[in-house]
Amino acid sequence: xxxxxxxxxxxxxxxxxxxxxxxxxxxxxxxxxxxxxxxxxxxxxxxxxxxxxxxxxxxxxxxxxxxxxxxxxxxxxxxxxxxxxxxxxxxxxxxxxxxxxxxxxxxxxxxxxxxxxxxxxxxxxxxxxxxxxxxxxxxxxxxxxxxxxxxxxxxxxxxxxxxxxxxxxxxxxxxxxxxxxxxxxxxxxxxxxxxxxxxxxxxxxxxxxxxxxxxxxxxxxxxxxxxxxxxxxxxxxxxxxxxxxxxxxxxxxxxxxxxxxxxxxxxxxxxxxxxxxxxxxxxxxxxxxxxxxxxxxxxxxxxxxxxxxxxxxxxxxxxxxxxxxxxxxxxxxxxxxxxxxxxxxxxxxxxxxxxxxxxxxxxxxxxxxxxxxxxxxxxxxxxxxxxxxxxxxxxxxxxxxxxxxxxxxxxxxxxxxxxxxx
Numbered sequence: 001x002x003x004x005x006x007x008x009x010x011x012x013x014x015x016x017x018x019x020x021x022x023x024x025x026x027x028x029x030x031x032x033x034x035x036x037x038x039x040x041x042x043x044x045x046x047x048x049x050x051x052x053x054x055x056x057x058x059x060x061x062x063x064x065x066x067x068x069x070x071x072x073x074x075x076x077x078x079x080x081x082x083x084x085x086x087x088x089x090x091x092x093x094x095x096x097x098x099x100x101x102x103x104x105x106x107x108x109x110x111x112x113x114x115x116x117x118x119x120x121x122x123x124x125x126x127x128x129x130x131x132x133x134x135x136x137x138x139x140x141x142x143x144x145x146x147x148x149x150x151x152x153x154x155x156x157x158x159x160x161x162x163x164x165x166x167x168x169x170x171x172x173x174x175x176x177x178x179x180x181x182x183x184x185x186x187x188x189x190x191x192x193x194x195x196x197x198x199x200x201x202x203x204x205x206x207x208x209x210x211x212x213x214x215x216x217x218x219x220x221x222x223x224x225x226x227x228x229x230x231x232x233x234x235x236x237x238x239x240x241x242x243x244x245x246x247x248x249x250x251x252x253x254x255x256x257x258x259x260x261x262x263x264x265x266x267x268x269x270x271x272x273x274x275x276x277x278x279x280x281x282x283x284x285x286x287x288x289x290x291x292x293x294x295x296x297x298x299x300x301x302x303x304x305x306x307x308x309x310x311x312x313x314x315x316x317x318x319x320x321x322x323x324x325x326x327x328x329x330x331x332x333x334x335x336x337x338x339x340x341x342x343x344x345x346x347x348x349x350x351x352x353x354x355x356x357x358x359x360x361x362x363x364x365x366x367x368x369x370x371x372x373x374x375x376x377x378x379x380x381x382x383x384x385x386x387x388x389x390x391x392x393x394x395x396x397x398x399x400x401x402x403x404x405x406x407x408x409x410x411x412x413x414x415x416x417x418x419x420x421x422x
Contacts, residue, residue, distance in 0.1 A: 034188065035098075035186045035187070036186065036188070036189065036190060036191075037184060038185045038187065038190075038191050040057070040058050040088075040182045040185050043193040044088055044090060044185070044191075044193050045087070045088060045089070046086070046087050046171075046194075046233065047060075047062075047083070047085040047086040047087060047234065047235055047236060048060035048062065048083065048086045049062055049063060049064050049235070049252065049256060050063070050064045050065055052065075054181055056102055056183055057100075057101075057102060057155075057183035057184070058181065058182050059081060059179070059181045059182075060081075060083045060180070060182070061080060062080045062081075062082075062084070062085075062237055062239075063076075063080040063237075063249070063252055064252060064255075067248040067251070067252050071248060073242070075240070078179070079208075079211060079239045079240040080239055081179045082176065082177055082178060082179055082240075083175070083176070084176035084210075084211045084218065084221065084238055085173075085176070085218070085221075085223065085224060085234050085235065085236030085238075087171045087172055087174060087218075088170075088171065088172040088182075088185070089193065089194035090169070090170045090171075090187075090191045090192070090194055091168070091169055091191065091193070092168070092190065092191040092192070093165060093168065094163060094170075094187035094188050094190075094191065095161065095162065095163045095164070095165050096159070096160070096162075096163065096187065096188045097121075097159070097160045097163065097170065097185075097186070097187050098157055098158070098159045098160075098184075098185070098186040098187075099119075099157070099182065099183075099184070099185050100155045100156070100157050100182075100184040100186075101133050101136075101155060101156060101157075101174075101180050101181065101182055101183060102135075102137065102154075102155045102156075102180070102181040102183055103116075103135070103136035103156070103181075104136060104178060104180075104181075105136060105139070105178050106138075106141065106178070106179075107138060107140050109141065109142045111320075111330060112328060112330060114177060114178075116133070116134070116175075116178075117132065117133075117174075117175020117177060117178040117180070118130050118175055118216065119131045119133070119158045119173065119174065119175065120171075120172070120173040120218050120219045121160050121171070121172055121173075122170070122173070122219070123163065123164065123168055123169070124169050125228075127219060131159065133156035133157065133158050134156045135153045135154045135155060136153050136154075136156060137150060137151065137152050137153055138151045138153065139151075155181075155183045170194075171194070173217075173224070174218060175218060176211060176217075176218045176221055177211070177240075199231060199232050199233045200232045200259035200417075201232065201234075201235060201258045201259050201260070202227055202230070202232040202233065202234050202235070202258065202259070202261075202262070202417070203235045203237070203253060203258035203261045203262075204223050204234065204237060204261075204262045204263075204264070205238065205239075205243060205249060205253060206223075206237075206238045206239075206243050206262075206263070206264030206265075206303070207238065207239070207240065207241070207243040207266075207268045208238070208239075208240030208241060209238070209267065209393060209394060210222070210223055210236065210237075210243070210264055211236070211238035211240045212224075212399070213240060213393040214396070214399075215394075215399045216396045221236075221238075221399055222394070222400070222402040222403040223238065223403075224236070224403075225399065225400060225403030225404075226402075226403040226406040226407045226410075226411070229404070229407035230407050230410070230411030230417065230419075231419065232260065232411070232417075235256060235258065237252070237253065241268055243266075243267070243268045244268055244269060244272060244274055245265070245269070245275075245284065245286075245287050247290065249287075250286070250287045250291055251290055253290070254291055254293050254295070255294055256294075258295060258298060260298065260299050260301075260417045261291060261295055261298050261299070262300070262301040262303055263287070263288075263291075263300075263301070263302055263303065264303040264304075264374070265284065265287075265302065265303070265304065265305075265355060266304055266305035266348055266352070266374070267305050267311065267348065267392075269346055269351065270305075270311045270315060270318070270346050270347060270348060270351065271311060271316045271317060271392070272317060272318075273315065273316035273317040273336070273345070273346075275346070276343070276344035276346065277344040277354065278344055280346060280354065281358065284354075284358055285358065285362075288300070288362065292366070297368055298368065299368050299370065300366075300369050301371070301372055301410065301416050302355055302358075302370070302372070303371075303372045303374055303377075304351060304355045304371075304372070304374040304375075305348045305351060305352065305374045306374040306375070306377050306378035306379075306394075307348075307374070307375055307378050307380055307382065307383050308348060308388065308391070308392060309383065310392070311347060312349055313338050313341075313349055314334040314336055314337075314338050315334065315336030315337070315338070315340050315341065315345035315346060315347055316335070316345075316346075317335055317336065318333065318334055318335070318392070319332065319333060319335055320332060320333075321333045321391075329390075330390050331390050331391050332390055332392045333391065352373060352374065352375070355371065356373070368416075370416035372406075372410065372416075376405065376409060377402045377405050377409075378398065378401065378402055378405075382398070382401065386398045
C-alpha cells in the first residue's frame with residue numbers, strides 16, 4: 001500500500017521510499033501501540049451534503065443525490081465530488097492518525113498534470129502539518145475526441161504523528177481538486193465527532209475560483225481562509241466551470257441549513273457562453289427567489305466577478321491558449337468578439353453592472369440582501385501586482401488577498417455578515 005508523505009508547512013511534499021516489505025513501518029509501530037479503526041460516517045465529516053457508500057469506502061459529495069440525478073454534465077459530476085471545504089472533524093487525544101484514501105486524479109491529454117492533492121491537518125484550529133497520498137485512480141481526458149480512460153490504482157495512506165497527548169479537536173481537510181474516497185480511519189485513541197462549536201454556518205456558491213483552483217492546499221483557498229478569519233463554519237459549493245445558475249444548485253442552497261449565504265456569479269457564464277443578457281437577468285432573479293424560499297431572512301450576499309482581463313470586455317467562450325500549451329504552460333483566452341455585446345453577449349463588465357442593478361432593485365423589499373463588487377476583492381491594480389498565472393485563476397498569494405478583503409468587508413464591523421461582537 002502506498003504511503004502518504006507528511007510535510008511541514010511551506011515545504012513541497014516529497015516521496016518517501018517504501019519500507020522493505022509492505023506495511024513494515026506500521027507493523028513495527030503496532031508493537032508499541034494499539035490502532036483503533038473507526039467507521040467513517042457522516043457525523044465525522046463537515047462540509048459534505050451527502051456521503052455515498054462505494055465498493056471501497058465512502059465518497060463525500062457536495063450535491064445531494066437528487067441534485068446529481070438532475071445533472072447531465074460530466075464537469076459538474078466531477079467537481080461536486082471533489083471535496084473542496086470538506087474535512088474530517090474529530091475530538092480525540094490520539095497522538096497518531098492514519099486515513100486510507102483512494103484519490104481520483106483527472107488529467108487532460110496535452111496539458112501539464114496538477115500537483116497531487118494536499119491534506120491539511122489542523123489541531124485546535126491551527127495548521128500544523130500537511131501530507132499527500134500516492135496511488136489511486138487516474139482519469140485521462142482527451143479533449144479533442146471527448147473520450148476518457150480510467151486507470152485504477154491502490155489506496156494510499158495519509159499519516160500524521162507526534163500529535164499533542166491531550167484531548168483536542170482535529171480537522172483533516174481533504175484535497176480541493178481531486179476526488180477522495182475515504183477507505184479507513186485509524187487512531188491510537190478513541191475518536192468522537194467534533195462537537196458543535198456554536199459557529200454560524202456560511203453557505204457559499206461560486207466557480208473554480210471559489211473551489212480553489214491554483215491554491216496550493218485546501219485551507220489556502222480564499223473561502224476557507226475567509227471563513228477562518230470570520231469565525232464561521234463553511235459549506236463550499238464552489239464548482240469549477242459550473243457556477244451556471246443551475247436550478248438544482250439553487251434548490252440545494254434552499255434546502256441546506258445556513259445562517260449566512262453568498263453567491264458569486266459571473267465568470268463561468270462568460271467563459272462557457274451559456275446565455276445572453278435576456279436570459280441572465282431572470283435567471284439571477286429565479287436563483288435568488290429559490291434561495292429565499294428556504295432562507296427568507298438570512299443575510300444573502302451577491303458577489304460579482306473579480307478582475308479578469310481576457311473577459312472584461314470580450315465575450316466567451318473561453319478556451320486554452322494553444323501557443324502557451326506548446327511551451328508547456330496553461331493559459332486561457334477569450335474567443336468572442338467585443339462587438340457581440342450589442343446582441344446581448346455577456347462580459348464581466350456587463351455582468352457587474354447588471355448584478356448591481358438587480359440587487360439594488362431587490363434590496364428595496366429585501367433589507368437582508370447585499371451586493372459586493374468583485375473588483376473590491378481583486379481589481380486591475382491587483383492584477384498588475386499579482387497577475388493571474390493562467391489569465392483566469394488566482395494563485396495562493398491572491399487567494400490570501402481575496403480572503404483578507406472579503407473578511408474585512410463582509411465579516412468585519414458594519415459588514416453584511418458581521419457578528420454580534422464585530
